Amino acid sequence: MSMEKTFYFTGGKTPPETFPTDALALISQKAIKKIGGAFAFYPRQHEYSSYSDLGYKGLREVVSLRYKRREGVALPIDNIVVTSGSMQAIELVGRALLKPGDIIITEELTYYGSLEFFRYLKLNVIGIPVDDKRGMEIDILEDTLKCFDRLNLKPKIIYTIPNHHNPTGAIMTEKRRKRLLDLAYSYNIPIFEDDCYGDIDFYKDRKPRSINTLDDEGNVLFVGSFSKILGPGIRLGYLYAKDNYLNTILSHRWDLGTSVLASIIVAEYLKEKMWDHLEKHIKVIKRKMDITLKALGEYAGEYTKCTPPRGGLFIWVKITQNIDMEKLSLYAERRNVKYDEGKLFHYRERELKALRLSYAHIPDEEIPIGIKRLSEAIREAII
Ligand SMILES: Cc1ncc(COP(=O)(O)O)c(C=O)c1O
CATH class of the missing domain: 3.90.1150.10 (Aspartate Aminotransferase, domain 1)
Structure with missing residues (x-):
């Protein structure tokens, strides 16, 4: 051979x-005509982005509905930021909330793109073992947090991929998600939930609710993507966070916004055809x-x-x-x-x-x- x-x-x-080539080609014309000359503005200078750095409103509405379908609750659209892939959301969080030497907790095995970025930021990454089926080993996380507490050290964030964990495919059980949240509350550490693969689910029975849905204290930063449901060349993702985090994160954004052209095409398509x-x-x-x-x-x-x-x-x-x-x-x-x-x-x-x-x-x-x-x-x- x-x-x-x-x-x-x-x-x-x-x-x-x-990849919905024909459908997107058709819809592009309609979508672009919808706002036409408004492309002459930077996103934050126009109503279509709510005069903010949050990004195209129509796409934030799609994010909110997508979340509602799975989780039963909608995400408030004013707390969603459209980003250039979810990797930019990870970058924004890292640059806004973390500095060299900070301790960050992750699964022992995790997405190498995030790991490389954490290394670039010179963070002190601490890995917690992960079970191939049930996700992060929370008993070990608890011991680790106790240990840091005794040493008077405080991890800055817990980064986790609870759904279809990359690379193992594990789904963190709901019990583990709740324990993770409780630990995060008691040690006052925000959780950074990466839901990149959340909707690529082969079975119809319900998965555990997302950590963000289980949280009622605004302690979770939630990141999602359009890369895995459409294609990574689209370069669209998003971040959801409560006001206090969001304002800090946005104050570290310098790129003048995510493509409204890509956003409107994807939004108009998914509004009708997502499911x-x-x-x-x-x-x-x-x-x-x-x-x-x-x-x-x-x-x-x-x-x-x-x-x-x-x-x-x-x-x-x-x-x-x-x-x-x-x-x-x-x-x-x-x-x-x-x-x-x-x-x-x-x-x-x-x-x-x-x-x-x-x-x-x-x-x-x-x-x-x-x-x-x-x-x-x-x-x-x-x-
Ligand atoms: C867990 C995880 N998060 C984030 C990303 C970044 O994806 P994107 O920037 O295309 O949304 C990836 C890419 O493979 C990933 O596996």
Whole structure:
């Protein structure tokens, strides 16, 4: 077989085939005509952004409705800021609330984009172990907080991905979410809830409510994205926070706002089509996840283990035998297969016998070929 083609099981990409190209092309014309010459203004100079840095109102309304459908309560639109992807929201929070040397608590494994940014800010990142199914280990969090308290040290924020945790796919149980909130109240630490994958759920039964919904003291900063329900090239996300945090965060924003052009197109489309689109989108992702899991079972079942995720875009694969991870990377490269190495997600970049596969952007028929090659590389790297 020709080895020329490279299989990229990397990055949190979406299926190109579910991107609503035609619908967006049609709606763009209508959407742009709706506000026409108002594009001559900076967002904060116009009514369409409520004369503020919050961003296009129509998109904030969509965010609010999206939240209401899942959580049963709407988010107040004046506390939502539209951002350039959720990564900008993370950046804004980091720059506004954190400074070098500050302690930040995260899951021991977490999204490497956030981790890299926290390192860039020179934060002292403390990782709490995470259970593949039930999320952050709250008993260990409690011990850690007690320990810091005894030392007279106070973590500044707890960053968590409770839904479809990246990379493990865990869903933090509601009991753990409530305990996390109680701990955060008693130690007076805000929670930074990253809900990037919250709506990519393969099953209809209810997930636990978001930590933000369970919170009644305004102690949660909540970040969401349009990247994973439409496509990351859209670059739209948002942050929700209570006034006190929001005002501080906005005072650290210098980019003059998020594209109103992108916002209005997405808002007009999702206003009408969000749930139909999501249903189709999720069905395709689930199908690809099934294909990936089946191929993994067939070709690498003897030496790998994974918890089938109930949503999100990743499969966290643990290698159950002794393996040389450096060699694996080399052997996979030789077979033109790329994956995200487990250590990238570890708060201290510890070498792990694990890797993260991203499959949603790969054509169905190519997935088994790529997984077969990866499995051969794993077999070869086993010691
Ligand atoms: C957990 C998590 N948060 C945030 C992001 C940033 O996504 P975006 O800026 O495209 O919304 C990602 C991207 O993969 C992610 O996995």
